[in-house]
Amino acid sequence: MAEAVQTAAPAARSAQATVGDSEFDRDTAVTRREPGVYDAELSAGWTIIHAVNGGYLLAMLGRALGDALPHPDPFSVSAHYLTASRPGPAVIRTEVVRTGRTLSTGQASLLQFEEDGTEVERIRVLATYGDLDALPGEVRTTAKPPAIAPIEHCFGPSDGPAPIPGSSAITERLDIRLDPATVGWAIGAPSGKGEMRGWFGLADGRDADPLSLLLTVDALPPTSFELGLTGWTPTVELTTHVRCRPAPGPLRVAITTRNLAGGFLEEDAEVWDSADRLVAQSRQLAKAPRTA
Incomplete structure (x- = not known):
């Protein structure tokens, strides 16, 4: 995971659709300024409507924590999104909370600066890391x-109607194929079921790894679209559990919402790999789009 953490100015590299050398890896790279402090550049290529995607930001913070902590893989990552991030420079500050034999815990904050120099915290994360390859192979599940x-x-x-207002740059970096049963919103006929399902991959063919799963759980259109509410659905809090290292090949993602109330909704996501394994789960609380 630390292969994209830089300690000096990187040499020019050709784009390769492999883990560690892809657009995703370059755009989530962080540069260690000093222990616990990392410089980053939020790419405009991962924006949607008018904000930087929350899953992309989570992966960037996850990369910094993977360098700061002694264990390589994210197990549980909980993020609170405090203010909307914008493309441009950012600083990530990490703190090691605890280290043990099999697990380590750390926290991280991503900050940007206003024109007057005021520091603004965008996201705060608390995460536990371990080694996915050291986990026992036994599985007992009804999933x-x-x-x-x-x-x-x-x-x-490319199969949909006119693009959404604002930026849709992130769609050029993802290969998402939505199940026909969950795209009624695109033709003005939402199902009302609060479901979104589809196949997921990165557009350049890079296979998934534990870090990119932090992007995957927040990459599909929001379930609120199928509830008949279109527009920006900002994440308030997102917790992701990475269960195992994904096998090569496309992922399947299913997201459901059971309750929209008081202007907020939850989204429960499951990510399955090509070997039919549940590789990640998440729950987020989001603000529902405003009705007209």
Whole structure:
């Protein structure tokens, strides 16, 4: 995970669709300024509507924590989104909270600066890291992979109507194919079920790893679209559990919302790999889009 943490100015590298050498890795790279302090550049390529995607930001913070902590893989990452991030320079400050034989815990904050120099905290994260390769192989579960139409029968951004207002840059970096049963919102006929399902990958073919799973859980359109509410759905809090290292190949993502009340909704996500394993789970609280 620390392969994209830099300690000096990097040499120019050609884009490769491999873990450690892809657009995702370059755009989530952080540079260690001093122990616990990292410089970063938030790329405009991961924006949607008018904000930097929360999963992309979480992956960047996860990369910094992976360098600061003695264990390599995120197990549980809880993030509170305090203010909207914008493309440009940022500083990440990390703190080691506890280290043990099998787990270590740390916290991190991403900060940006206003034009007058005022420091503004964008996100604060508390995370526990471990070694996924050291986990026992026993699995006892009642969870089942989501029922999603074959990928060739699913729909991508190019199949939809006019682009959403504002930035849609992130869609160029992702290969998302949505299940036809969850795209009614795109033709003005939302199902009302609060579900979103689809196949997920990075557009350059880079396989998934534990760090990119932090992006995956927040990359599909919000379930509020299928509830008939379109517009920005800002994340308030997002907790992600990484369960195992994903196998190569496309991922399947299923997200559900059971309760929208008081202007807020929850989204529960499951991510399954090509070997039919549940590799990540998440729950987030988000503000519902405003109704017209």
